[in-house]
Amino acid sequence: MTRLPRTARREDTGADEAPEAGAGAATEPSEGPAKAGTDGGAAAATDQDTTRASGTDEHGTADEDGATDEDGTTDEDGTTDEDEAMDEDGTADESRRRRPAGAWRKAAPVAAATVLLLGGAGFHHAAHQLRSAPSARNHALTDTGATTRVSGDVAEGLARVFSYTPADTDAAERSSRTVLAGRAARQYGDLLAQVRTNLVEQRITLSTQAVRTGVIELDGDSARLLVFLDQTSRRDRAAATTAAAQLTVTAEYRGDRWLIVDIKAR
Amino acid sequence: MTRQVRASAGNRPALAVALVLTLAAGGFAAWEGRSWYAAAHDDSAAYAAQRDRALAAGEQAVQNLNTLDHRRVDQGLDLWETSTTGELHKQLVDGRQEFTSQVKAAKTVTTARVLSGAVTELDDRAGRARLLVALRVTVTAPDSKSTEKDSRMLGELTRTDGQWKLSGLGQAPVGGTAAG
Numbered sequence: 007m008t009r010l011p012r013t014a015r016r017e018d019t020g021a022d023e024a025p026e027a028g029a030g031a032a033t034e035p036s037e038g039p040a041k042a043g044t045d046g047g048a049a050a051a052t053d054q055d056t057t058r059a060s061g062t063d064e065h066g067t068a069d070e071d072g073a074t075d076e077d078g079t080t081d082e083d084g085t086t087d088e089d090e091a092m093d094e095d096g097t098a099d100e101s102r103r104r105r106p107a108g109a110w111r112k113a114a115p116v117a118a119a120t121v122l123l124l125g126g127a128g129f130h131h132a133a134h135q136l137r138s139a140p141s142a143r144n145h146a147l148t149d150t151g152a153t154t155r156v157s158g159d160v161a162e163g164l165a166r167v168f169s170y171t172p173a174d175t176d177a178a179e180r181s182s183r184t185v186l187a188g189r190a191a192r193q194y195g196d197l198l199a200q201v202r203t204n205l206v207e208q209r210i211t212l213s214t215q216a217v218r219t220g221v222i223e224l225d226g227d228s229a230r231l232l233v234f235l236d237q238t239s240r241r242d243r244a245a246a247t248t249a250a251a252q253l254t255v256t257a258e259y260r261g262d263r264w265l266i267v268d269i270k271a272r
Numbered sequence: 273m274t275r276q277v278r279a280s281a282g283n284r285p286a287l288a289v290a291l292v293l294t295l296a297a298g299g300f301a302a303w304e305g306r307s308w309y310a311a312a313h314d315d316s317a318a319y320a321a322q323r324d325r326a327l328a329a330g331e332q333a334v335q336n337l338n339t340l341d342h343r344r345v346d347q348g349l350d351l352w353e354t355s356t357t358g359e360l361h362k363q364l365v366d367g368r369q370e371f372t373s374q375v376k377a378a379k380t381v382t383t384a385r386v387l388s389g390a391v392t393e394l395d396d397r398a399g400r401a402r403l404l405v406a407l408r409v410t411v412t413a414p415d416s417k418s419t420e421k422d423s424r425m426l427g428e429l430t431r432t433d434g435q436w437k438l439s440g441l442g443q444a445p446v447g448g449t450a451a452g
Contacts, residue, residue: 118297129304141320147394232388250446
């Protein structure tokens with residue numbers, strides 16, 4: 007036991023002195039830890055180990071300031087020396103007490119970086135959860151400009167394609183090309199082909215108005231709306247009758263306006 | 273001595289890299305923290321959440337007010353009253369007795385299913401909202417014949433004690449002037 011501290015001290019002092027000399031030409035802050043080490047060397051032999059051990063810990067805390075060069079060096083050498091000492095003497099008390107401190111000093115930046123990365127990833131995940139929540143993804147009413155725009159385009163489009171006179175079904179069909187697309191366009195083509203003869207023969211005039219429009223969902227270029235329609239039809243010169251219709255409409259923003267891509271009667 | 277210098281020189285880049293990586297990790301954490309804070313305090317997200325709560329409560333309330341079983345009138349009307357507030361609530365409470373006797377005499381069972389609904393206006397601060405609901409109402413008469421009727425309704429919601437309740441409900445008029 008008496009031999010070990012002495013060996014350790016001799017080795018340690020040697021290790022400590024070197025960086026001080028090396029640091030002579032180097033920057034000022036590096037002198038601090040090196041001097042502390044030398045001061046420790048002046049203390050009594052038995053006390054010194056404790057002093058040095060605590061001194062090491064302090065350096066470990068100070069590492070983050072960037073004055074790490076000498077400490078790192080000391081540490082590596084110290085570890086090697088102690089390993090030798092342990093082999094020679096078979097007593098490992100001292101090295102056991104010092105190694106965790108050294109390991110910690112090396113692990114500190116890694117641990118800090120890991121904690122920060124995990125924290126960042128945690129925040130990223132939480133923010134993603136918040137932003138991708140169904141309510142946050144739906145911009146109906148929250149994006150007032152787009153909400154108004156899609157309501158207007160859809161209401162106007164429905165009024166145009168479902169309003170026609172016997173003489174001018176072509177006009178309705180023409181406007182259908184500018185406001186309908188996809189499934190809605192095919193449905194409309196089929197519908198018009200079926201009723202066209204009747205329209206002309208029975209002289210039916212249909213006029214459609216979207217009386218209420220509500221945006222159910224609005225996500226980027228896609229929207230779903232609930233539309234209440236009033237449809238007034240007149241057969242030749244008979245009195246007009248008005249019927250109510252409720253539709254859910256799917257619209258997509260293409261080019262410069264919202265096109266109706268699907269219509270479902272409710 | 274030489275050993276020390278060599279070791280020191282060999283360590284310097286490694287430590288610099290460690291420092292840079294730690295700083296980068298710190299920057300990443302700070303950036304993501306800020307991003308999370310912004311998302312958590314996003315006004316439009318809170319507004320969107322209110323919109324969805326208003327819609328869910330509104331659709332449920334409209335369905336409740338179109339559902340009534342003559343065998344359990346009191347239960348049904350209690351539900352009507354808890355689904356409403358303000359003027360509508362007052363009307364329901366005032367007309368309860370008369371309505372109860374009417375339903376018991378007619379012996380009808382009315383059930384409703386919401387087909388679709390949308391909020392058209394939301395004043396988050398005042399706690400007021402309007403919604404459209406497309407509804408299918410099934411009325412079953414005492415002779416077990418049932419009729420289905422689609423209806424479209426306009427509801428007005430008011431938030432009381434953090435809960436959205438119906439304060440007004442009516443059929444959307446047909447053949448009137450366009451609005452909304």
